[in-house]
Amino acid sequence: MWTEEMVKVVNEQFTAVAVSGHVAMNRKDSEGDFLRKTGIKLAGAGGNIECLTASGTRLGSFYPAGGTEHNRRDLQGILKKWQALPEPERTPGGVKVEEAGPVAANVKEIAPPPGALILRTYHRLLTRTAEGGVRKVVVSDYPQLTKHGDKDIWITHFGERWEAQPDFMWIKESEWNAIVRPDPKPGDHYPLLEAVADRMTRAHLIMGMAYGECGICDKKSVRSRTLSLTLTDVSAERVELRLEGAAALGVDYDTSIKEDRKGAREGKSVQGFEPKVLGYLSYDRKKNAFTRFDVVALGDAYGTPGGDHHFNYRPGRYPIGISLELVEGKAPTERIPPRAAVIYDTPNPHYLATGK
């Protein structure tokens, strides 16, 4: 769907907006009322791409998995309908949009907490090379997919799965303020704040996100976790910190091998993930702000991925990489809630309550 050509057309000929289908369809405010009146049904998982006018006339939809030619035809049909509309619908300033009105409570509640530090995260499925390094995956790394024969169909339908899966992590102001302890000295070594370590581990160092699936795992799924900070440099202006550690989530490898469904459609997914973590943080003492929060995690996953991802099963251990980095959080596209912070259209209270 998102070819260079399509991106150009969308930027030049459309106004693009991305929303949560659950939130958009269920919000009890004028924006929700407008959407429901159009007759458009936005899905949750899987998503849709719909086109409409500012006044609410539906123009058609894209079938994202249809491939480039299919999407070109979708686009032509949508633009043809647009051109056939009465001129006032298409003229700049021709449609008057009413005032937005009060925003629904559940929409307000899934905004970042005031002063929150926002990290952008990426998860990527990897493969170990013969030389012992890691590389991006290719379809031949997946025996369940290659046995279906037509590799291109799978790549077309699920192509984005092989790319970096984005998400966000929120750290409350009270939490990031407590990461650097009073009177810091070089060599100080202490555990990462419990609320942050617990959230990072259970909501962000998870293998499911590499498949675009996520949530917050329960505490008993964390077999071990050590995330600690070392102060590497301290001056009147700055504190430099190194974050190191490891986690073990889910079951151990031997249990997975014994009990997992091994890619079968039916049965239990008995998984595990054992990431190692390294990060570099910089804290500006004058501005009272983190200016760097770069973290990477790399570790082995095993077992059948959950839900419909059983066809992505890979025997044995395989690596997953995760990166976290600070974003400014001013643009709306950087204020999207962490996937684990939302359940359908309401906040997940467990997300910001980690560490308790």
Added chain:
Amino acid sequence: MAFARTTWVAAALLCTAAPALHAEDGIAADQFDRLRELIRPQAGESRWRDVNWLTSLHEARVQAAANGKPILLWSGGGAPPLGGC
């Protein structure tokens, strides 16, 4: 508040492999940058990032009306598809 380096470092050189990154070991400091760039989106990937997205349908209607354009509405699961969905 905090601010970040948001540079999209050209990562085309990392499209193939990052040698000597061992998943079973801890992450060595000299592997950090290379691993980070391998994980993050690379040239030609996730081109939807290049679209000028809004996240409010109302704001999209206002802009579409002002500019005389149709709206393209992308929806995902629990969060907009620009994040995890």
